[in-house]
Amino acid sequence: MLTTDNSHRPLEVVLTIPVRTYDIDFAGIVSNIVYIKWLEDLRLKFLEEHLPINQLMEQGYVPILAGTEIEYKRPIKLIDQVIGRLWASDLGRLKWTVQAEILSNNQLAAVATQKGAFVDLQNGRPIKIPDELQHKYLTSNTSLI
Secondary structure, three states, X not given: OOOOOOOOOOOOEEEEEOOOHHHEOOOOOEOHHHHHHHHHXXXXXXXXXXXXXXXXXXXXXXXXXXXXXXXXXXXXXXXXXXXXXXXXXXXXXXXXXXXXXXXXXXXXXXXXXXXXXXXXXXXOOEEXXXXXXXXXXXXXXXXXX
């Protein structure tokens, strides 16, 4: 079961998400596949704010996904106002976990967890979580104690 804890969200990013006509399925609601795209948008914003992707690529590594889990709470329609939130819930030595929530008209519409790692572009093997991100994560955790 996915849960969200409003009290502690290290490195949280927030994104206003437009609902497009092509996001809507035959039932008149946002298609489940669109949530995957929105999670990608949120992860890219996370990287933009905390560890720019161009910097990672110059250093020879990139983040990859190992899994996604989504719980849909309520449908989203074309005219709804949508906000996405994503934060780091765990950074291990090699693996990371982010959690996200999608709000529609200020009501929880979906929660998600994604897991992944950073890999070396040359050989595709996992590498240690970048020090800069670890430092930011640890700093955000200790500031709450």
